[in-house]
Amino acid sequence: MIKYLIIDDEHMAHEIIKGYCDMLPNMSLVKHCYDALEALDCMRENTVDLIFLDLNMPKLKGFDFLKTLTNPPKVIVTTAYKEYALEGYELEIADYLLKPFGFERFLKAVNKATQVKASVPPITPPAENTQPEHIFLYSDKKHVQVKVADVLYIEAAGNYAKVVLRDNTLLVREKISDLLVRLASSDFIQVHKSFVVAKTHILSVEGNRIQVAGHSVPIGKLYRTNVLELLKE
Template sequence: MMRYLIIDDEHIAHKIIMEYCEMLPHMKLQKNCYSALEALEYLNTHQVDLIFLDINMPKLKGFEFLKTLSAPPKVIVTTAYSEFAIEGYELNVSDYLLKPFSLERFLKAVNKVMGSNTNLKNASSEENDRATKRIFLRQNKSYIQVEVDTILFIEAAGNYTKIVSKTDTITIREKISDILESLPSDDFIQVHKSFAVAIKYINRIEGNRIHIQDHTIPIGKLYKANLIKILN
């Protein structure tokens, strides 16, 4: 379960984030804070895994608040001001959402947090393990929860991407590069412009082919260096 906090002085922003999070069963709201000072008081005695943080708030701005935290949790910035994006990434925020943002864009940001290799701060190790192994993928009008550990490989197919797991194949309208951003970088490797594979499921490599169970994946010339790294 991922415990989250919303810090924003606009009630409508809270409403939108809460409605989006209610679609994701692993998200649990801890508190609605309408100022950074209120959030500081709450965090003095409570722990959270993720903060949705607005920038332009009275008295104490979002980034000023963030700089006061010695060990901040994951942060997704939600703001109408694009000019502060660089500063946000310098503060190691996980993502930067510009208002108004769609459910698809919101989901991508949450997936990025869930797929991060860095353990979620202030959560139990058991919760961390579960949290970093699930992503939500949109197929048509539904959202499908996928265990990252079951994904064998990913294949780009025109304007779509196929995620092939041990049990299923899901086709979504998204770029392969965007999907890879949501997955642990140490566990997956791109081996072709149209293919990325889960390293642990590679059975063998023969010439320019990778064998994973009953599947054969080509190796692109420009991606051989990636494989040499794991072979060494």
């Protein structure tokens, strides 16, 4: 099991990284840290194998934090500033992810970091053929069997999620990240912090909106890379 730490002062960045890690096996979150000092306290009491590190943070900058560690774990930098890449590699980071980044690039970085340890095999996404054609969703005090191919998109709604199907909508008490694990994740794409869309039901992409079977879904800035990668397929 790879124990990881997210160090970033932006809540949205935590959501994206945690969501991606939840799609992979053998990844265990130690803690969400919103500044480097909080991370230092955490690492005094916990074993950490991998750090996702932002650079521009209050109190103590990312690389300054890294320089204080005598025996640092593997580090993947996640930042919007490409000009610090050279300094990062001089500090022997595993990889440098420029925000926004998609799942494929994220997976490459994680594999690069974990392959250094001979005892840890490369991580691969869940196999497509292991995903069921149907899943049961608990909605309105009953378990409803849903055909995965009928799911148009999923929308976060507080502690719930709206699963929009071809002919109806279900309100379930699950997070989007948890639903992605249960669905055939390769057939779905996260386009916004609150929206996941079925690739086969996308009719068109225009500007910052996606048309899905008569519904208009927004594209979030941090997820635009996911959409651009889809358009290249």
